[in-house]
Amino acid sequence: MIIELNMQSEEPIYTQLIHQVIEGIASGQLQPGEPLPSVRSMASDIGVNLHTVNKAYNLLKQGGFIQIHRQRGVVVDPDGVPAATDSDRARQQQQLRPIIAEAICRGMKEAELIHAVQSIYRNIVSGTKEREL
Amino acid sequence: MIIELNMQSEEPIYTQLIHQVIEGIASGQLQPGEPLPSVRSMASDIGVNLHTVNKAYNLLKQGGFIQIHRQRGVVVDPDGVPAATDSDRARQQQQLRPIIAEAICRGMKEAELIHAVQSIYRNIVSGTKEREL
Amino acid sequence: MIIELNMQSEEPIYTQLIHQVIEGIASGQLQPGEPLPSVRSMASDIGVNLHTVNKAYNLLKQGGFIQIHRQRGVVVDPDGVPAATDSDRARQQQQLRPIIAEAICRGMKEAELIHAVQSIYRNIVSGTKEREL
Amino acid sequence: MIIELNMQSEEPIYTQLIHQVIEGIASGQLQPGEPLPSVRSMASDIGVNLHTVNKAYNLLKQGGFIQIHRQRGVVVDPDGVPAATDSDRARQQQQLRPIIAEAICRGMKEAELIHAVQSIYRNIVSGTKEREL
DNA sequence: GTGGTCTAGACCACG
């Protein structure tokens, strides 16, 4: 899986990494049980410090996305990511709220916004197809 | 309009402030042309640093939400917020993408996600009604 | 509050720090809402690196023991530590189990073991008294 | 005796092994003088590295739980595990202290904690019954 | 001045 980082972005590198891995899992490019590069090799692959990757991996582990095995490296959680809890949903709403509020201010209609969400949803999921070919 | 800040949140205070003002405009609680408290009084009202309010106001101005007049103070942009540009939409997608990816990982279906977005959309817009009573 | 670290111990410094803070809270030496030294001052006080303290503080925050405010520093959670959840109890049992098994092997009777637990419990709680004088 | 390892656990495999053997002895499932599988066969049985089993056995020997004879293999110490020394008790207290402190923080009363310890104690000891049936 | 992020380089426990 290819990781693309934007070193100029305001978004911290470790969150970019987290987002890319999550999207990889969402799209099916990363299958449950599939191994991820070791902290060190990932770090050298994408040209960042080992600690930055480590932080990302640990947060992904906390979120239930991956498992970190003692000395055998990192794998996508074989049992799949745990289903959304109430606190996940609450957090999600907190994140969505300001985005939606701005959209409303800028005149986006409900249908338009939903269409945008749909497009992104399908775009992510359709990442699977590359595998299925 | 009542500003509620969460001093424990990870979200910086100035962004919380920005979000609240934007949501106020989206909901109609803040009408175009309506004056906002001066930097100074807002700061003392909500008990934060002048710089913090200043930063929030400047960014809101940059986003086209408010106007800052040297002597006349701060007002919600009387011409309404400029419609979403392509760059706005691109930014919006960047923000939505990781949220949607996580939702997919956690097993949320498209319909479920759209329903969540709809609920928030309507919840914000219906903030208007408080004024209409 | 005095922090005592054993640099020779096998126990990582950051966990020692965590344990000491938790015991401080348990004993009442650290009251809810009471500020803790900043990452930097704690680090220089106890002669370790700032990152080590940072890690300890972040884990304490995760456990609900302290709050880390943006730029105002670190305080003991003013609302008190959240009550034990089922997962807390499960984890506790996992920790106790091998200790108790060894005690049994070494011939400690139930009463003796319970007495040991009681002694420690009371010894920690009675740390309060220093404040009450 | 059945060894169950959790390869995902944070706890090192060799300590898990140690704990299981100790609990086996505590419960009576492993009787004094009873032979344990050789390093080699234990390793292949549970699918771990030879070194890992070796380390566990050596530490168990150090703790007085087992004897390792060059040719005759590994046996549970026929004279029983040596009674707790002062240093054993001191170590035990060091281990219990942070667990108890956390319990106090999370609002567990003395009686509740003691009850938890009792339950575990009896649960381990009653492992004997399986043999007695 | 506060915590957050990132880099660089080292040693250790584990398997």
Place this chain on the structure above:
DNA sequence: GTGGTCTAGACCACT
């Protein structure tokens, strides 16, 4: 070779 821990020193965002 793997992740975990620790140190050292730097820059940044926030208030």
